[in-house]
């Protein structure tokens with residue numbers, strides 16, 4: 001696909017399909033760039049520019065007033081931007097030869113034809129309702145109508161099942177729990193949040209449990225009944241309301257009917273300027289395929305819809321566009337815990353056969369001596385050949401959003417993991433540390449680059465079976481409160497006196513988070529002892545082990 005618009009043929013009649021994130025971003029940018037163009041937006045729903053991302057929080061009452069979610073009205077858009085917005089008006093067909101669309105008023109069924117010089121598609125996506133018996137009894141949360149229906153039902157319900165443990169599933173679960181419902185999340189994968197790896201997302205399962213939300217992993221719903229759901233295992237769970245949050249599919253019907261190219265992720269294929277295979281049609285948002293660092297796929301996130309809406313407008317108006325790949329940076333809030341990710345997970349990279357250096361750490365979000373610090377779990381995935389960052393995940397109660405955003409920015413701008421050391425980040429004790437957790441990832445990476453070898457949590461059993469010694473270098477007290485089976489205590493402060501016990505042996509050192517393990521590994525290595533440090537220490541091992549044990553138990557249900 002190549003760019004064909006030049007400054008001499010700037011379109012004057014622009015039609016936008018879909019009046020929310022991507023569509024409205026394109027429409028308003030178009031107006032700022034061009035006062036004379038005719039800009040028309042068709043939206044089949046009753047409202048434009050509503051805050052999809054806020055819907056769960058009105059269900060739970062956190063956002064008190066429904067009106068807060070409606071950011072613009074057709075009247076206000078006409079006044080400020082001179083954009084003609086038609087709600088409850090669906091585009092039903094695109095005639096590429098005549099450069100026109102057929103629009104139908106949803107309430108009257110009246111149809112008319114509207115011509116365009118340039119067309120922007122931002123029709124979004126549709127929540128998936130899998131073809132299960134009784135699926136029509138379930139609820140979804142995608143727009144304001146869905147939200148109103150869900151609130152009405154939830155007001156008379158005592159219990160809920162949320163099918164799907166992705167970000168919308170978690171947000172709905174939390175908010176229904178806030179409303180006082182007893183909530184169960186049922187997820188087919190062996191973990192919540194597929195944007196993270198299993199050991200990291202286990203913290204979300206723990207947080208659900210302490211908030212009296214049940215989580216069932218590796219469980220498939222087979223039927224929705226009047227009483228609740230039946231699982232593939234035959235088990236039944238009762239609930240007054242069943243919510244489906246199992247993903248969304250891109251709204252590509254119009255594009256397909258019009259013969260536009262569809263990409264490998266089943267979204268509308270676009271070039272770097274968001275232009276489709278038709279030089280007069282652009283596509284953005286959930287329906288459009290995203291350029292990724294390793295190809296293209298769907299990435300249904302609001303920030304990308306807005307950015308690409310702006311770029312489509314720039315391209316239509318003949319401005320140069322510098323479109324970067326999408327890294328899928330995302331964050332979910334869940335009962336005070338934040339779970340954030342950017343780039344690729346270890347799971348996905350492993351499937352692709354990518355070589356990886358994995359780093360886990362568990363720093364406090366700000367200086368440990370200052371009150372109210374909270375421990376985070378961090379994971380950095382690095383290409384060992386280039387030292388480039390491939391992905392990062394952060395989970396915790398405080399400071400998660402800023403760490404993931406710094407890591408996403410570093411990754412996106414091609415910084416190496418070692419260069420994280422050099423990031424000069426704001427510090428006072430209540431905000432961070434003189435060595436910020438992000439800097440620390442850089443230091444740990446540097447240690448690894450300079451030869452420190454590590455073992456991952458899931459490799460410990462294998463090493464023990466091969467005869468390695470697992471030396472726990474924490475204190476006696478810490479060890480007494482829980483230790484990795486098969487480990488022996490070698491407290492760091494007296495390790496130098498016990499070296500003879502370890503000479504000639506292969507040793508894995510482990511501490512709480514990997515930091516004292518690093519010191520112990522340095523001591524042993526300098527004594528000529530073959531040593532590896534358990535990455536992320538006991539805390540990472542514990543998270544991973546609990547997640548894996550749970551997976552085994554659920555598999556035998």
Ligand code: FAD
Nearest residue numbers: 018020021022044052053091123124285286300301302305
């Ligand atoms: P939308 O914003 O969905 O707009 C598409 C519009 O097109 C719809 O209103 C639809 O009615 C209309 N339309 C479709 N077909 C036609 C047609 N033929 N004619 C006329 N109109 C049509 N993303 C985040 O990054 N962070 C979050 O926290 C977050 N939370 C979310 C929570 C919920 C409950 C939901 C549903 C989504 C959330 N998202 C979040 C995702 C984000 O909202 C979407 O990625 C973004 O809205 C996509 O923008 P879009 O323009 O492609 O689609």
